[in-house]
Amino acid sequence: MTDTPALEIPKTSIRSTRLGRAVSRGIHALWPVLLVIAAVAGIWYAACIPMNAAQSALDAERAGATLSTTAAERRDMAGLSVVIAHPAAALSGAFTQDRPRLPAPHQVVAELWDTTVEKKITSKRSLVFHAGITLGPTLLGFAIGSLAGILLAVGIVYSRVMDLSVMPWAIASQTIPILAIAPMIIVVLNSVGIQGLVPKAIISAYLSFFPVTVGMVKGLRAPTPADLDLMRTWNASALRTLVSLRLPSSLPYLFASLKIAVAAALVGAIIGELPTGAVRGLGARLLAGSYYGQTIQIWSALFGAAIVAAGLVAVIALLERVTLKRMGLAR
């Protein structure tokens, strides 16, 4: 800063208002992110050209252009060498194909827009409809998993036996690729007569209990010895200590692990949809897209899932902010 009064920022400047400061801080944090996103989009567009080159050349040939290579020759060429051989055809056809190997970002966005805003929510072609189908088991499984995780953590913190015997198995349970067992769980529960929401919710719950358990064990042990001593001098019962000291001090840990858990629950629900023959839901869109080579549909389902995951995490982040602020724990 200089000392010249002429350059002094007037009081009404945007930076001096509270909102203005928040905005400028937001911009400061945002522009590197935007830069990275722009770079990713750029790389993506560039990658479309060689990835789709063979099909672009074929399309150009069908449209009447004469090319120096035949389709059979091109099949054995790498994408990049096709681009070098026919730069004009590769460039013009890279971003407009119906079933590209790699759809361009704007194609995915257009498909997303088309299947969310343009279609009615009740339509089977609406991505919102499918996201809703997936959201049900996600939330149910998330609720079951988080509750089980919290209870297990309380048990582990209060009982040495449980700490010694259950904790190693909780860790080991995560090295079992549960997603691999998902089809079995679905099929077996189906044969018992349980269908629909519950089997998928069980997979979601299994995936989401572990982060919550680990986070809550850490959180419930977060109070310092001095805090615990104080509770003891007040002759507080174990339950009172749990409710008044351990649970409140574990909340920051709880929210951090809930964010991981909800994302994991969504993955579980999506995988849970795969073996049931892919009827409805985001996972079904993925599978159907891969069966019929509808790449744009796969990508839009993937982005739809990403948006749902981001939304769920954002909701928990908001809850976290409100709760921690009210408790005076906000940073």
Add this chain to the structure above:
Amino acid sequence: MTDQRQTHPSQLGELLARLRRIAPLWLWGAGLVAALFAGILGGLPAIAILITWAVCWAGNTWIARTTAGRWLAPVIFGLTLLILWEITVRLYAVPTVILPAPTQIAVTLAANLPTLWADFVQTVVKGALTGWLIGCGAGIATGLLVARSDVLRRGLLPVGNFVAALPIVGTAPILVMWFGFGWESKAAVVVVMVFFPMLVNTVAGLADTTAMQRDLMRTYGATPGQDLRYLKLQAALPFIFNGLKIATTLALIGAIVAEFFGSPTVGLGFRISTEVGRLNLPMVWASIVTAALAGSLSYGLIAALEKHLTFWHPSQRARG
């Protein structure tokens, strides 16, 4: 329980006190109620199962107090679960298509060792391990590069965190389409899955130095290379190991799930999905046991390496 309350002089009180030394009283009450309900709902087998559970748990409680409890208690807990599983399946005559007994699974596992070994090589060694090595290597290398630039770090960390939380498994059909049905596509899925957790952890770890430590390096006149070698990499190791642990489980999941979207006629994912279709559940469970063993062993290896390399970290010292 460590509370030293006065015991009642009466006989009933003495009994209660003795029970209490084994477990808190409410636990006994809950056990009795549970046994009663189980008896009404499930008949005699349920009571037998509950009693087995109680005996094993009591033994575990006793063992946990001894010094051997640290490694013995989890073993006994695992055995308890297996025994309970076996008893439940036998007493209630659960059909094999729903839940095979542990012994049945073990027999199937032993009988199909060559098949399962081929599956293991295809999925774990070729698919998961290759992808894990490439993905973790690329993640750490990118992390080292990104950590050098403040703008890149501030831009990539939120994006990386976002991508790390995404259902990346969903890219499996796309990558299978690109790289074919062989193990290459599985390795590609694994690379994509482990890259971002690894990147985020490396970058976060490299930044985890205090101003005091950096000042010390400066007073020593350390070159950037020495700074990296002796300070930043050391500080990043706990984070990197955290990422590696996450990556091991993700790698197995990625390799197996990718096989659901197309695979040669070998591989753990292929085995699970085809045997489920044939309702050959013991074989499915044997495949799962193979996958779980592979997962636990690789996790254990990473954890042992971590203990060896980051012995100075508080989280390691607290345990020993």
